[in-house]
Amino acid sequence: MGNNAFEKHIIDEDSEIASLIKDGLMDTYFSLYNKDHFNSDIGKHEIAENVFLRYNEAFRHTLPWVSRHIDLKPAKVIEIGCGTGCSTAAFAHIVEQIDGYDIDESAILGAQKRMEVFGFKNCSFYLIQAENLIMNLLKNNSDGADLILLFAVLEHMTPDECINTIKTCWRFLRPNGLLVVTETPNRLTYSDKHTSLLPFFQMLPYDLCLKYYHNSPRDVFVESMERNVAKKSIKDATLRLNRWGRGISYHEFEIALGDAYKNNLVAQGFEAEILLWFAVTKEEELLRMFMEDLKLEIPIGFTRECLNLIYKKSNSTNEDCRVPEIQYSTDLKNDSIRENYELKLKERKILIESKKAEIREKDRIINSLLRDKELIYSSWSYRIGNYLLQPFRFIQSSIQQGKMVK
Incomplete structure (x- = not known):
């Protein structure tokens, strides 16, 4: 047909x-x-x-x-x-x-x-x-x-x-x-x-939805939930949320x-x-x-x-x-419709590959930082800071051990 x-x-x-x-x-x-x-x-x-x-x-x-x-x-x-x-x-x-x-x-x-x-x-x-x-x-x-x-x-x-x-x-x-x-x-x-026109709302557990629904820009939804939350049990309010x-x-x-x-x-x-x-x-x-x-x-x-x-x-x-x-x-x-969809399909594949490339690059940077952590710890700024903190660490350790000399 x-x-x-x-x-x-x-x-x-x-x-x-x-x-x-x-x-x-x-x-x-x-x-x-x-x-x-x-x-x-x-x-x-x-x-x-x-x-x-x-x-x-x-x-x-x-x-x-x-x-x-x-x-x-x-x-x-x-x-x-x-x-x-x-x-x-x-x-x-x-x-x-x-x-x-x-x-x-x-x-x-x-x-x-x-x-x-x-x-x-x-x-x-x-x-x-x-x-x-x-x-x-x-x-x-x-x-x-x-x-x-x-x-x-x-x-x-x-x-x-x-x-x-x-x-x-x-x-x-x-x-x-x-x-x-x-x-x-x-x-x-x-x-x-x-329903709520809010981000992440459908991921929230029911009890949290019943505390957060009033942030919705959809007035008729908020009014309906308010009537149920105020006048009925949590069970009834949860059911009303399901019905929406x-x-x-x-x-x-x-x-x-x-x-x-x-x-x-x-x-x-x-x-x-x-x-x-x-x-x-x-x-x-x-x-x-x-x-x-x-x-x-x-x-x-x-x-x-x-x-x-x-x-x-x-x-x-x-x-x-x-x-x-x-x-x-x-x-x-209509050939133009087919061409349009083929173009969109190619664009989506390009988008996927670009996102994967971004993820791979971020993984590379993180792994590089983890591999180079010993170089970071041996830098002059780290060593000077560590040296200046030694007296404080000694005093703190003595207090904790009850050995502070008055």
Whole structure:
């Protein structure tokens, strides 16, 4: 399926459909927000994200990316953490059936309003408790699914919820089915660009986060945390922090899937559709260098700031941990796009080599200083200073031994 087949569904910010979706979300999902928040740049961006940005991004990036590995038209899809239905609606244009699950009632109501605007009949939504996910899937999707979507959701779970969700999704996939994880922040990065907008925040332990969150420039996050920290137990405040989003890493996948977390990866976020969405950053390159220097056998997809991964439930996939080649969709026929990516790839390789050269030079200087320490100690300045300090050292030693002569 070509990109044009997806892009024809993209909606304009000023379109009637976008206006109707916004009205529906303001009456449901955004109804409890402080109205002044929507006058801020962050508030305006959150509205745009939920009304049309994420929906359009799914058509520009996620759907073409996923369609490389599965025929979407006959697919039965489950989306865990469907939120207000941005990606649900995008997939509903193409697939046979999609069922969305979420723990937020206001988000489910918003998703239903969105589907009413589009007039979809192939969507169902279920309000659940996190601990009842398996029971609900058994009830509503007992025959499994061809595709399970985890679109910007795992970061909003507790560690146990996250691990159990990955295990459950893997269990419910049909043979050759896909588990798709997209737009999920990686905790192994320096900056929390998802929740607090603070550097290193996602690396802090929970108790320290609950003392430091007020430094965040994101007012709605601070206000929400203040209400929970002031009025509820530490356990409830910690859960609220999880619901805002803490980021995940390869650790949850390794615990949940075992060796399959490496062997069954068929896409790691270096494909053209994803690179157009999330360009590789210097921070990612540094993390990759660190893993390479330590020879860690961790899939390279887990060095990305934003995790975009596709797992295929098949024993035939043998994905290794080397940097995957950037593969171009057959629909990306513009030579300038290819040349641009090839140039960026060369630039990244040059950057990596230059950083490695800097590290080698610093190691050389340090080793040189350590080798020459005897020369330093034998210098005139060191010897004179050592000579002048001898009387002081003698007096100090005598005091300590109780032998000072009065």
